[in-house]
Amino acid sequence: MTNSIHDMGGMHGFGPVEPEADEPVFHAPWEGRVLAMQRAMGHTGLWTIDGGRASLETLTPVSYLAASYYKRWFLGLERRAVAHGLVGEDEIAAGRSLRPGIRLNRKMTAEDAKAGRWPSYERPAPGPARFKEGDLVRTANINPPTHTRLPRYARGKTGAVEAVRGVHVFPDSAAIGAGDNPQWLYTVVFSALELWGEEADPAVRVSIDAFEPYLAPA
Amino acid sequence: MQLRVRALETILTEKGYVEPAALDQIVENVETKIGPHIGARIVARAWVDPEFKRRLLEDATEAVNSLAGFDPVASHLIAVENTPRLHHIVVCTLCSCYPWSVLGLPPVWYKSAPYRSRTVIDPKGVLAEFGVALPPDTEIRIWDSTAETRYLVLPMRPAGTDGWSEDDLAGLVTRDSMVGTGLAKSPQKAAR
Numbered sequence: 347m348t349n350s351i352h353d354m355g356g357m358h359g360f361g362p363v364e365p366e367a368d369e370p371v372f373h374a375p376w377e378g379r380v381l382a383m384q385r386a387m388g389h390t391g392l393w394t395i396d397g398g399r400a401s402l403e404t405l406t407p408v409s410y411l412a413a414s415y416y417k418r419w420f421l422g423l424e425r426r427a428v429a430h431g432l433v434g435e436d437e438i439a440a441g442r443s444l445r446p447g448i449r450l451n452r453k454m455t456a457e458d459a460k461a462g463r464w465p466s467y468e469r470p471a472p473g474p475a476r477f478k479e480g481d482l483v484r485t486a487n488i489n490p491p492t493h494t495r496l497p498r499y500a501r502g503k504t505g506a507v508e509a510v511r512g513v514h515v516f517p518d519s520a521a522i523g524a525g526d527n528p529q530w531l532y533t534v535v536f537s538a539l540e541l542w543g544e545e546a547d548p549a550v551r552v553s554i555d556a557f558e559p560y561l562a563p564a
Numbered sequence: 565m566q567l568r569v570r571a572l573e574t575i576l577t578e579k580g581y582v583e584p585a586a587l588d589q590i591v592e593n594v595e596t597k598i599g600p601h602i603g604a605r606i607v608a609r610a611w612v613d614p615e616f617k618r619r620l621l622e623d624a625t626e627a628v629n630s631l632a633g634f635d636p637v638a639s640h641l642i643a644v645e646n647t648p649r650l651h652h653i654v655v656c657t658l659c660s661c662y663p664w665s666v667l668g669l670p671p672v673w674y675k676s677a678p679y680r681s682r683t684v685i686d687p688k689g690v691l692a693e694f695g696v697a698l699p700p701d702t703e704i705r706i707w708d709s710t711a712e713t714r715y716l717v718l719p720m721r722p723a724g725t726d727g728w729s730e731d732d733l734a735g736l737v738t739r740d741s742m743v744g745t746g747l748a749k750s751p752q753k754a755a756r
Contacts, residue, residue, distance in 0.1 A: 355657030355684045355708065360677040363693045365740075369671050371595045376569040381594065381669075382587035383573060390581065395712075399659055415660065415675045420569060433575055441571035447579025454582070459589035462597075464665070466639045467712045495710045497657050499684065511640065514712055531711050542685055550704045552684050555711035 348494050351407035356499040356542070377416040384419050388465075389454035392430055395467070396521035400493035401426045467515040469528035475558070477532055481507045482564035485534070485556065493521035496560045500552075504564045505536035508553060516557055530558040599668035602634065603716060604737035606666060607748075608730045610643075611721045621645055624716060628666065637665040644707065645718040646744070651698055653691070653744030654707045654715040655683040663714035667742060674743065684708060694745045717741065719748040 354360075372378045388398065401422040405413070413421060427433040437444050477483060487502040488494065495517050511531040519527035538550035576582045606628055610617035619627040624643040629636050641663055644652040656662065657680050662670035673679050683690050687704050691697070698704070707715045719741035725733060736754055740746030 352658055354677055354681040355655075357677075357681040360681050363673050363676065363678045363682070363690055365673045365694065365745075366671065371599075371669055373672075374566065376566045378591040378595070379569050379573055379587060382590035383576060383582060385590050386582045386586055387576070402659070411677065415672065417565060420565070420572070424572060427572075427576070432581060433572075433579065437575050438572070441567075441574065443575045443578035445579075447581055450581060453580070454586045456583060456585040456589045459586040459593065462593055462635065464639070468639050495658065497708065497710065499657075500708075511642075511711070511713055514640075517711075531713070533713075535705075538685075546685075547688065547704075549702070550687055550706065552706040552708060554708045555713050557711070 348488075348490050348492065349498060350403050351410045352403045353498050355497045372416075380416045380420045380423070384423055386454040386459070387423065387427070389458065390450045390452050392432070392450070393426060394515070394517075394520045395465075396493055396515070396517035397523070398422060398426065399517075400521040401429075403493060469513050469515060469526055471513045471530070472528055475510050475530045475532075477507045477510070477530075477558070477561060477563075479507055479509060483507055483532075483534060483556075483561040484564040486560050486562065488560070490518065492518065494518045496556065497554065499541055500534075500536065500554050500556075503536050503540050505534040505540065505553075507532045507561075508535045509533040511555060514557075516559070518557070518559070532556050532558070532561065534561065594664075594669055597635075598664060598666075600666075600737075600739035600742065601734070602668075603663070603666040603739070603742045604734040605730075606631070606634075606643075606716070607718055607737045607742065608734035610718055611725075611733055612730050617645075617718070620718065635665065637663070640713045641666065641716060642713055643716045643718050644705070646720050648699075648720070649701070650703045650705060651744065652705050652707060652715075652717045653683060653687055654709060654717060655680060656709040657681070657684055658708075658710060661709035661712075661714065663716050665714075666716055667739060671739070691745065694740060696746060717744040719746075722748050722750045724751045 484504050513528045514531050516527040516529040533553050534556045535551050535553040538546035610620050620643045624641040660675040684706050736749040738746050741748045
């Protein structure tokens with residue numbers, strides 16, 4: 347969801363950042379299993395990384411904030427497995443499988459995991475890029491009820507294209523099962539004054555990676 | 565959570581969706597293979613090899629993939645260079661995007677609400693919480709990692725390290741210095 351709690355840039359009230367000295371990779375063994383299940387189920391191709399993120403964003407703000415990072419992924423994974431008909435609610439409740447699984451096109455093997463290949467989200471260009479380095483652009487004021495990568499704090503703002511970053515799967519489309527819909531990606535940089543107003547620090551600039559549909563000439 | 569997670573793993577395994585051996589391998593990779601030691605070697609190489617540094621800043625994916633002994637990085641790695649006048653910080657306000665292949669898994673603070681909310685609006689306050697104070701005329705640039713691009717900060721080489729070997733230099737490069745919430749260690753601090 348677009349205007350949900352995950353879109354945190356610029357919010358106040360969360361307190362100080364608290365780095366942990368000598369932090370372990372995982373704080374409990376189950377965290378590693380969640381990450382691994384997440385990766386392995388991603389490999390099946392049933393959903394994209396964007397679909398995975400969208401499922402986290404549909405957690406209520408209270409659940410989202412109350413859950414640790416890996417618990418959030420766990421809750422999202424359970425939801426997705428049920429939503430895709432892979433696992434029944436009754437099986438989750440029973441803690442074991444009650445029927446055979448459905449057939450998947452791909453399943454991650456230990457060899458696949460060892461190779462550690464990452465899926466690529468780059469795609470061939472559907473056409474020429476609309477913008478070039480140095481162009482002034484204005485970001486869209488959009489509020490879709492579905493996944494987007496345009497954070498709230500950077501909507502309806504004027505910035506400059508700093509770099510053209512190739513063509514990638516458009517998360518806003520992929521997250522709702524509407525296909526890759528590849529789009530040009532740009533680094534767009536804003537002054538803190540533009541984002542946060544006159545009181546902001548003039549020595550600060552913030553960039554986002556913005557897909558072409560988010561941008562119009564300024 | 566341990567029980568709930570084990571139950572889901574049992575269900576997914578019994579239904580034939582995942583192989584426990586594959587899960588074991590993924591955990592082993594993230595616990596033992598990837599980590600900030602990889603990024604530190606890349607930074608140290610850039611400090612001693614101007615041609616490599618040029619290529620790293622131009623196309624980090626290509627530059628890192630050309631190094632012997634490194635696993636290929638996820639597509640689209642971008643390296644940004646700190647200078648006496650400009651300091652870079654990387655954040656993912658929407659989630660937890662992080663350059664896993666060169667820094668390993670992100671620490672808890674990187675994924676936390678305070679870091680994600682405040683870095684874009686109060687970077688100096690966040691830096692202060694990491695004990696970093698920059699000269700007042702330093703420009704600050706925040707990179708909000710909102711797409712599949714991933715960012716690696718190339719920290720400044722500490723003074724007093726002329727003639728140091730690449731391995732010794734890598735020992736000065738901290739994870740936080742490659743995210744922008746820290747600086748590379750000085751030789752004095754490293755010796756302590």
